[in-house]
Amino acid sequence: xxxxxxxxxxxxxxxxxxxxxxxxxxxxxxxxxxxxxxxxxxxxxxxxxxxxxxxxxxxxxxxxxxxxxxxxxxxxxxxxxxxxxxxxxxxxxxxxxxxxxxxxxxxxxxxxxxxxxxxxxxxxxxxxxxxxxxxxxxxxxxxxxxxxxxxxxxxxxxxxxxxxxxxxxxxxxxxxxxxxxxxxxxxxxxxxxxxxxxxxxxxxxxxxxxxxxxxxxxxxxxxxxxxxxxxxxxxxxxxxxxxxxxxxxxxxxxxxxxxxxxxxxxxxxxxxxxxxxxxxxxxxxxxxxxxxxxxxxxxxxxxxxxxxxxxxxxxxxxxxxxxxxxxxxxxxxxxxxxx
Numbered sequence: 001x002x003x004x005x006x007x008x009x010x011x012x013x014x015x016x017x018x019x020x021x022x023x024x025x026x027x028x029x030x031x032x033x034x035x036x037x038x039x040x041x042x043x044x045x046x047x048x049x050x051x052x053x054x055x056x057x058x059x060x061x062x063x064x065x066x067x068x069x070x071x072x073x074x075x076x077x078x079x080x081x082x083x084x085x086x087x088x089x090x091x092x093x094x095x096x097x098x099x100x101x102x103x104x105x106x107x108x109x110x111x112x113x114x115x116x117x118x119x120x121x122x123x124x125x126x127x128x129x130x131x132x133x134x135x136x137x138x139x140x141x142x143x144x145x146x147x148x149x150x151x152x153x154x155x156x157x158x159x160x161x162x163x164x165x166x167x168x169x170x171x172x173x174x175x176x177x178x179x180x181x182x183x184x185x186x187x188x189x190x191x192x193x194x195x196x197x198x199x200x201x202x203x204x205x206x207x208x209x210x211x212x213x214x215x216x217x218x219x220x221x222x223x224x225x226x227x228x229x230x231x232x233x234x235x236x237x238x239x240x241x242x243x244x245x246x247x248x249x250x251x252x253x254x255x256x257x258x259x260x261x262x263x264x265x266x267x268x269x270x271x272x273x274x275x276x277x278x279x280x281x282x283x284x285x286x287x288x289x290x291x292x293x294x295x296x297x298x299x300x301x302x303x304x305x306x307x308x309x310x311x312x313x314x315x316x317x318x319x320x321x322x323x324x325x326x327x328x329x330x331x332x333x334x335x336x337x338x339x
Contacts, residue, residue, distance in 0.1 A: 069126040076212045079117050082109055083197055084190075087159055091183050110152060117151075118144045121201075124208045147204050151197075158196050161233060165192050168236040172256050187221035188237035198227035229263075231255075232288070239294075246283035252307070255286055258294040266300030266318055287323065 056063050064070055085093030086109060089102070097105050118141070125140035169186055170176045176186075183189055194217035198210040210227035218224045223240045225231075228247035235251065237243055239259040245251070249263040263284050268276040284303035292298070293313040298305065305311065306323030314329050321327055 069123050069130055071120040071124045071127075071208055071212065073212050075116060076120055076209055077216050079113055079120065080194060080197065080213050080216065082113050083155075084193055085109065086113075086155060087162060087193060087197075088183055091180075114148055114152065117148045120209060121147055121206055124206060128207060147201065147206060150204065151200050154200055158200070161196055162189075162193055164234040165189070165236065168234040168254065168256070169238075172236045173238055187223060187240045191217045191221045191223035191225055191237065191240065191243075192231075192235060195225040195227060195229070195231065199229070199231075202227040229283075242295075248281045248301070249283035250285040252286060252288035252290070254289045255292075256290075257292040258313075260295035261292050262297045262299070264297070264299050266303075284317075 081092070085095075086106065089097045089105075095105065121144035122141045125143060129135045129140050166179055166182050166189065169182045169188060170179055173182075176182050194213050198213040201213075202210040214225060214227045221240060223237060223243045225243075225245045226247040226249070229245050229249045229251065231245075231251045232253035232255065234254045236256045237258075238256065242260040243257060244262045244264055246264050251263075263286065265282040268282070269280065271277055281301045283301065284298045284305065285301075286292070286298075286305045287307035287309065289308040290305050290311070291309075292305075292311040295314045296311050296317070297315070298311065298317045300318050302319055303317050304320045305317075306321055306325065308324050309321050310326045311317065311321070312326070312328035315327055317327065
């Protein structure tokens with residue numbers, strides 16, 4: 001019996017759209033279509049162009065036709081990748097880095113990062129600054145130069161923090177065979193490293209660019225860390241997929257969390273016009289030495305997790321948890337029936 005006949009005898013498949021996708025049906029659908037007799041590029045395309053242009057005017061909030069004073073997402077990501085090669089020389093990047101050429105390498109790449117990042121930050125600042133009637137012409141450029149200088153001068157401190165994060169991953173995961181393996185393969189390394197870079201720009205008031213960086217890491221790793229979050233030393237995210245850490249979340253030292261954990265907001269206070277109030281504390285606070293297992297949802301500013309607490313998987317927490325406390329979901333009752 002052919003596969004087609006076997007499927008046809010199954011009641012569960014009689015009304016399935018699967019049959020529409022047999023080759024003969026597809027060919028018939030194609031042949032049934034009317035073949036255009038006109039040259040669409042010459043006659044149809046101009047009408048489409050006019051419609052799309054009109055749509056740009058109608059829905060102007062999602063296009064930026066002037067093209068000025070906005071940072072380039074592509075360039076920002078390239079700069080981020082270069083900063084990461086400075087943080088992890090010999091692990092990332094295409095150039096071979098040795099002790100003999102390290103000074104020349106650093107001079108070259110830091111000069112390039114400085115020039116490009118100043119330009120992107122200058123544009124991101126002008127994005128807001130241009131909306132004011134009185135704004136000194138060169139103020140954005142001068143601020144950009146200062147911020148980039150400060151960021152680059154933080155590299156040694158960021159590397160110290162990342163060294164602790166790598167150690168936490170190696171010590172916290174029995175499957176980790178070496179620091180090399182952690183740096184080269186663990187998604188939390190990219191997510192946390194990107195966060196620590198983006199956070200330095202965020203706390204200095206730079207718009208747009210920190211989120212471009214963090215969302216780039218999010219798209220690759222599945223780990224969403226807002227650059228505004230405050231995260232302490234020796235932070236480890238095991239596995240990592242689906243982790244969410246909100247803008248006003250605070251995390252202490254030596255914290256370990258697993259996949260699917262959410263440190264999110266419970267509700268959004270609104271102003272008199274019904275708009276969410278921004279800039280207020282709305283995410284949890286996690287103390288030192290806390291372990292949070294997979295798929296735990298810890299929500300709202302009242303969710304304060306005390307030091308050395310252990311939060312079990314799949315829990316829902318919106319209130320304070322004392323230090324040295326273990327929180328778990330009551331074991332559900334399993335039901336067994338014969339097939």
